[in-house]
Amino acid sequence: MTYDILITGLIIIAQILAVVVPVLISVAFLVYAERKVLALIQLRRGPNIVGPFGILQSFADALKLITKENIIPSGSNKIVFILAPIITMVLSLAGWAVIPFAPGWVVSDINVGIMYLFAVSSLGVYGIIMAGWASNSQYPFLGALRSAAQMVSYEVSIGFVIITVLLCVGSLNLSKIVLAQQTVWFAIPLLPMFIIFFISALAETNRLPFDLPEDESTLVAGFFTEYSSASFVLFFLGEYASMILMSSMTVILFLGGWLPPFDVYPLNVVPGVIWFTVKVIFILFLFIWVRGTFPRYRYDQLMRLGWKVFLPFSLFWVVATSGFLVYFDMLPN
Amino acid sequence: MIIYSLTFYLFSSVAVLSALMVISAKNPVHSVLFLILSFVNASGLFVLLGAEFLAMILVVVYVGAVAVLFLFVVMMLDINFVKLREGFLQYLPFGALLGIVLVIELGILFLTDRSSNIYNNQTPLQPIVNEVENTKMIGQILYTEYFYLFQICGIILLVAMIGSITLTLRDKGGVKRQNIDSQNTVDASTAIEKKKVKIGEGI
Numbered sequence: 033m034t035y036d037i038l039i040t041g042l043i044i045i046a047q048i049l050a051v052v053v054p055v056l057i058s059v060a061f062l063v064y065a066e067r068k069v070l071a072l073i074q075l076r077r078g079p080n081i082v083g084p085f086g087i088l089q090s091f092a093d094a095l096k097l098i099t100k101e102n103i104i105p106s107g108s109n110k111i112v113f114i115l116a117p118i119i120t121m122v123l124s125l126a127g128w129a130v131i132p133f134a135p136g137w138v139v140s141d142i143n144v145g146i147m148y149l150f151a152v153s154s155l156g157v158y159g160i161i162m163a164g165w166a167s168n169s170q171y172p173f174l175g176a177l178r179s180a181a182q183m184v185s186y187e188v189s190i191g192f193v194i195i196t197v198l199l200c201v202g203s204l205n206l207s208k209i210v211l212a213q214q215t216v217w218f219a220i221p222l223l224p225m226f227i228i229f230f231i232s233a234l235a236e237t238n239r240l241p242f243d244l245p246e247d248e249s250t251l252v253a254g255f256f257t258e259y260s261s262a263s264f265v266l267f268f269l270g271e272y273a274s275m276i277l278m279s280s281m282t283v284i285l286f287l288g289g290w291l292p293p294f295d296v297y298p299l300n301v302v303p304g305v306i307w308f309t310v311k312v313i314f315i316l317f318l319f320i321w322v323r324g325t326f327p328r329y330r331y332d333q334l335m336r337l338g339w340k341v342f343l344p345f346s347l348f349w350v351v352a353t354s355g356f357l358v359y360f361d362m363l364p365n
Numbered sequence: 366m367i368i369y370s371l372t373f374y375l376f377s378s379v380a381v382l383s384a385l386m387v388i389s390a391k392n393p394v395h396s397v398l399f400l401i402l403s404f405v406n407a408s409g410l411f412v413l414l415g416a417e418f419l420a421m422i423l424v425v426v427y428v429g430a431v432a433v434l435f436l437f438v439v440m441m442l443d444i445n446f447v448k449l450r451e452g453f454l455q456y457l458p459f460g461a462l463l464g465i466v467l468v469i470e471l472g473i474l475f476l477t478d479r480s481s482n483i484y485n486n487q488t489p490l491q492p493i494v495n496e497v498e499n500t501k502m503i504g505q506i507l508y509t510e511y512f513y514l515f516q517i518c519g520i521i522l523l524v525a526m527i528g529s530i531t532l533t534l535r536d537k538g539g540v541k542r543q544n545i546d547s548q549n550t551v552d553a554s555t556a557i558e559k560k561k562v563k564i565g566e567g568i
Contacts, residue, residue: 037367112398143498147421154429158401161433165394165440173440180437184430191425204418204500332543
């Protein structure tokens, strides 16, 4: 009896490690890739000293940051100050529990997978608010207020985009959402929703051009101004891990997850996990490309885009999609 | 099933403890954070009951949206902690009365026949596993049997929304607003005006 529990516990821990370790390694390489791509966009060389082509730069940076002194401001609320980066990091890793990398390659294949992802990504705002409040300093507090308003606004349109996809699938299970795209990826019939989702994902992960919570030209470093050393590393890792998570969510909802583009011979022998990775890398490249191309939004423009453009348009598209599905009798069971 | 009961006791004890901390924490922001912890644990209990849709909705709506705005407001308030404690004795009788009424109600519930059935039922509480997902089950009941109630809820929310907008909307004069369309349609012919300036006079 106790032996069984031990085995179950070990299996659970092994599954968690099998997902978390590759995610953390890919975060390190994503940071490297971002610096390289930005350098190419700006006609620079980028990191090229540590290791061949500078490929070990992120590991060197992580080592440097962790060995630095961890400063906790004396006026801060210490427990909340320390909890904030931990919450950010944990939440960005928790979402991976339901991501299907290939048929059957999923830690927990729950019925409400997409709702779980939505819930976890909407909790991400707490790390930022807590950090901004606990620092007891003006710039972090302004950053926290900005992020609270921004993330709540863009969640609304993300919710409507998810509803549109669910109307076409008839299930909240992520594996079923992928399998429903066998004939055509949802990015083609729902192209406007795909674009809205991608832009909202940029806002939800606080990436440029919507990185107002950490706007360095007005707020020093925004909500993590007071953070140093390991707690800063946790914020940094959390931001990139949630970037990869949102990219995976985009791939599952719109780009057919692990499915090949066409179900023909040379394409369908490639393992699903490779297709999944290639698509995620493509979306991540878009994230970095946007960062290298667009200037930062002003705060009122950001709010206008979220509430006056995306919300009415995605609401209209929900109605249009459901009307279309009902009229042509294409509703899934 | 040991893991199941362990998680049940973990979720429920943390939920009760954090609910206690909500009312006893000195700092109001801590109170809100404990409230959030309590919500998350309640949603964990929903998952154990097999009501995963309700659990996720609880997290998305209450934790992800309502509590964020709540925290937002509490953080912005300039709260004087000493003043906050002053009214404690004044409100104590009323609060105690509410507490006593609640305890009596719970006591009546536990002493009636209804609760004894729960104790006699020896089968352990376990998630109810059905073929139909509970998201679908909720939909099938909500949009057929309780259709009118559902619509009334929607209307109540709409009225509340319009009410809060009319309360906060103030149209002050002299506010500069950006007109994106007119900005985007600007070209050289509308933006630049050519004038012939006479020497020694200016415009």
